[in-house]
Amino acid sequence: MINVLLVDDEPLVLEAHREYVGRIDGFRVVAEASGARAALDRLAPNIRGGGGDTIDLVLLDMTMPDGTGVDVLRYARAKATPVDVIALTSVRDPEVVRQVIMLGAVQYLVKPFTFADFRKRLAQYRDYRARLRNASGAATQSEIDAMIGALRPAPTALPKGLSPQSLQAVLAVVRARAQVTAAEAAEVAGMSRVTARRYLEHLAELGSVERVAHYGTGGRPRSEYRWRGAR
Template sequence: MIRVLLVDDEALTLELHRGYIDRIEGFEVVAECSGARAAVTAVLEDAAGAGVDLILLDMTMPDGSGLDVLRHLRAHGAEVDVIAITSVRDADVVRQAISLGATHYLVKPFTFAALHERLEQYRLFHRRATDAAGPATQDEIDALLGASRPAAAVTLPKGLSATTLARVRDDVRGHDGAWSSATEIAERLGMSRVAARRYLEHLVEAGRIERGARYGAPGRPESEYRWRR
């Protein structure tokens, strides 16, 4: 479980973000703070009682900025990860947040999908960072750095819809690593097998899902797909 500290001076925002986190498997809110000083105390004195892996950190609060929080934490050797959550768009603030170790900078207001995407990227980064031990190869270093950065947008081929692509992607992802054929996915989504296969093959090329071969029936094996872990 990735333990999350929410820091924001607005109660409604804390409630909204807590609701978002509750919807994402593998993350749990262990503490909430409404100010900069309380956030520093929560991390350095472990007020949550369970430790903190990740802070969703507002950049503007009455008793200090998110940058102040980051400076204090780094000065005291705290290695907790941070995603900046703010309405501040100033490029200098963005640069400072990144230089102080923020893995992402998310501008308010944002959708659940936007936060979900950043947290999935962070999950991969956290897992690779946790698994890393001893001297790392260049490939391992590149993978760790790449996991902390947003994936580049993929241009859809002609005839594919972003909305339908998201439905296919979410269906495959929602089956927890289980293999499904294009026919099975098409039936679940109410679309043709040929259309489903086009979207699935696009996701394979984009590296989001993997393709396998299903044997058992006479003749040519059928392709099957699952989420790439």
């Protein structure tokens, strides 16, 4: 079992990520932190050894009130902390990305993302750890290539006519409003209701949103789409 520390200053995001992790085999959340200092305090047993559940993987936000994810990473690396990190953040600054990679993060996933994207990155990390664990003696070049390759994200194929940019736009609307109809999503995202419904139905198939039927006084039920983190 891979022990996970969640680090984010938004309670709803922590809740969503906790739910996401709980839906993926081989992972369990053993600790949460809402700031940089709290994250370092929770990593202290990793640094000194013993004292509670050892953290294997940190899902790390980059912006917090008392510091940054880069600060947490830099301190952890300075202390030679044996922990892996996946950045989960809305920060797109190339310099921040460079620093995070330089400090050894194994993945960098930009918010907002779908559950499918999240699951894929964690599955890749789980595969990477399994390859490390199964390697016996000195690794061959092909084994090393396979270990590194396990962390490289594969492209996600969308249904014909859907674009990644519009998908992220619709996902951002659902996440911001917690629950929307296709008409509401279409108005905010700047597309037709039919197109917005296609994206919402795709997100429902991926498990990123939940379809909720509302029955009125007559006629067909109205479908609304709820972000899975809004519970």
